Amino acid sequence: EAQVTQNPRYLITVTGKKLTVTCSQNMNHEYMSWYRQDPGLGLRQIYYSMNVEVTDKGDVPEGYKVSRKEKRNFPLILESPSPNQTSLYFCASSLHPTTSGNTDTQYFGPGTRLTVL
């Protein structure tokens, strides 16, 4: 089954304790992206990756890191989480623009609800 998976689905942690949220897709998509969703603010893009070893900042990259060492995985790293990073996080993937014409038809993972105390 074609899907985007995220782990963990729920996480409660404390300020300053490094954490990683994993994202994996089995559709051979080249484009992957991370979003956070907050009440009243909608979905905001954190980072995206056009291909292996190619990553770019989205709208709200501060406090986050990503890596893209292989096509299927795109982990989100919070080196020193803070309470303002409490949010619902979504990973998404789609085909490369030169293949499909655009990257926009993104398929979303189930979400990770993160609480930072």
Next chain:
Amino acid sequence: EDKVVQSPLSLVVHEGDTVTLNCSYEVTNFRSLLWYKQEKKAPTFLFMLTSSGIEKKSGRLSSILDKKELFSILNITATQTGDSAIYLCAVGGRVYGGSQGNLIFGKGTKLSVKP
């Protein structure tokens, strides 16, 4: 600054009603506009629009784009309780130094359909 604005923010209707959701945008180097439906989980794709005046249709849902006036509408006819969800509009535009990866979302319209 690029932005996507959806209206109304919330809407309550009764089953059988027809609703129209609005999305306006100001995005550099517009590529496409997408509609998503989000229930209590991840957004699911509904439509992608790239050309003005061409209606996309799927069952009771339809959408159209006006690139001159910079907006799109999503219509739902004969609404059902299962249509209750947040409807998200997103626009793809070139924002950062020529890279094409940025997708900007509106804050969504929360639709509640009462029996």
